Amino acid sequence: MEIEHKKRLIKYNDKLFSCTTSIAMELIGGKWKSVILIYLIDGKKRYNELYKLISTITERTLSLQLKQLEKDGLITRKVYTKKPPLKVEYELTPFGKTLAPVLTSIANWGKIVADKKGEIIE
Amino acid sequence: MEIEHKKRLIKYNDKLFSCTTSIAMELIGGKWKSVILIYLIDGKKRYNELYKLISTITERTLSLQLKQLEKDGLITRKVYTKKPPLKVEYELTPFGKTLAPVLTSIANWGKIVADKKGEIIE
DNA sequence: CCGTATCCCTGTAGATACTG
DNA sequence: CAGTATCTACAGGGATACGG
Numbered sequence: 001m002e003i004e005h006k007k008r009l010i011k012y013n014d015k016l017f018s019c020t021t022s023i024a025m026e027l028i029g030g031k032w033k034s035v036i037l038i039y040l041i042d043g044k045k046r047y048n049e050l051y052k053l054i055s056t057i058t059e060r061t062l063s064l065q066l067k068q069l070e071k072d073g074l075i076t077r078k079v080y081t082k083k084p085p086l087k088v089e090y091e092l093t094p095f096g097k098t099l100a101p102v103l104t105s106i107a108n109w110g111k112i113v114a115d116k117k118g119e120i121i122e
Numbered sequence: 123m124e125i126e127h128k129k130r131l132i133k134y135n136d137k138l139f140s141c142t143t144s145i146a147m148e149l150i151g152g153k154w155k156s157v158i159l160i161y162l163i164d165g166k167k168r169y170n171e172l173y174k175l176i177s178t179i180t181e182r183t184l185s186l187q188l189k190q191l192e193k194d195g196l197i198t199r200k201v202y203t204k205k206p207p208l209k210v211e212y213e214l215t216p217f218g219k220t221l222a223p224v225l226t227s228i229a230n231w232g233k234i235v236a237d238k239k240g241e242i243i244e
Numbered sequence: 245c246c247g248t249a250t251c252c253c254t255g256t257a258g259a260t261a262c263t264g
Numbered sequence: 265c266a267g268t269a270t271c272t273a274c275a276g277g278g279a280t281a282c283g284g
Contacts, residue, residue: 008242009243012239018179019157019176020229020230020233021225021232022153022232024232035140035147054140054141102228102231106146106147108142109146110143110144110146113145113146114134117134118133118145119134121130121131
């Protein structure tokens with residue numbers, strides 16, 4: 001009696017994935033996405049707020065990642081002023097909010113790792 | 123009364139991270155790591171088993187990712203034969219096993235996404 | 245069976261400077 | 265304030281062929 005592994009591929013946004021984990025990582029993987037999302041869990045944030053919170057990200061990268069997250073329907077971008085200085089706020093969509101338990105789960109595990117082997121600087 | 127955001131950086135493996143989420147993603151991020159780990163949750167697997175399960179990965183990439191996971195202490199590699207054909211098995215370490223709830227959380231969320239917007243092929 | 249060796253391409257990301 | 269514009273660098277990952 002052999003276990004049969006059926007190879008169902010899933011198409012999402014015109015890309016093929018071999019399992020649901022792949023799809024999830026496509027949306028929240030990469031170096032910065034999940035970090036940005038974590039900070040948006042407790043409410044909307046302005047561009048500069050995020051920039052200061054994620055101290056080691058560059059402006060360019062933050063901008064690109066925010067666009068990606070918006071494109072994937074995880075966050076919304078709202079502009080509140082027409083003339084400079086601009087006020088732009090980013091906020092989780094209802095879809096993005098369904099990620100909250102996943103993200104905190106990741107963060108908590110990261111905390112365990114940090115407590116065991118990490119070293120706090122400054 | 124202002125909320126103060128202290129900027130503590132965490133050093134892990136000689137790299138700096140701005141939050142615990144970053145550390146977690148350093149270990150399980152990327153396109154394949156979490157997928158490999160998910161398949162190892164229900165027991166050790168041989169190289170070729172993993173290769174067949176993750177149908178869209180290449181041999182080279184699988185090999186590289188397994189080395190990374192081993193280096194990070196998430197899996198162990200055991201060789202059971204001395205002459206070809208080799209038998210090599212990969213298994214989660216106790217540390218790797220602490221990831222199980224996180225990984226299933228990611229996979230379940232991916233499943234929700236797939237059910238809503240994904241399309242099953244074949 | 246379990247990988248390595250090459251080669252190459254692309255995406256991610258950093259540094260820096262500039263703008264409406 | 266909230267980004268763009270360039271330019272650069274490197275790691276992740278794919279294709280293919282080969283090796284103990």
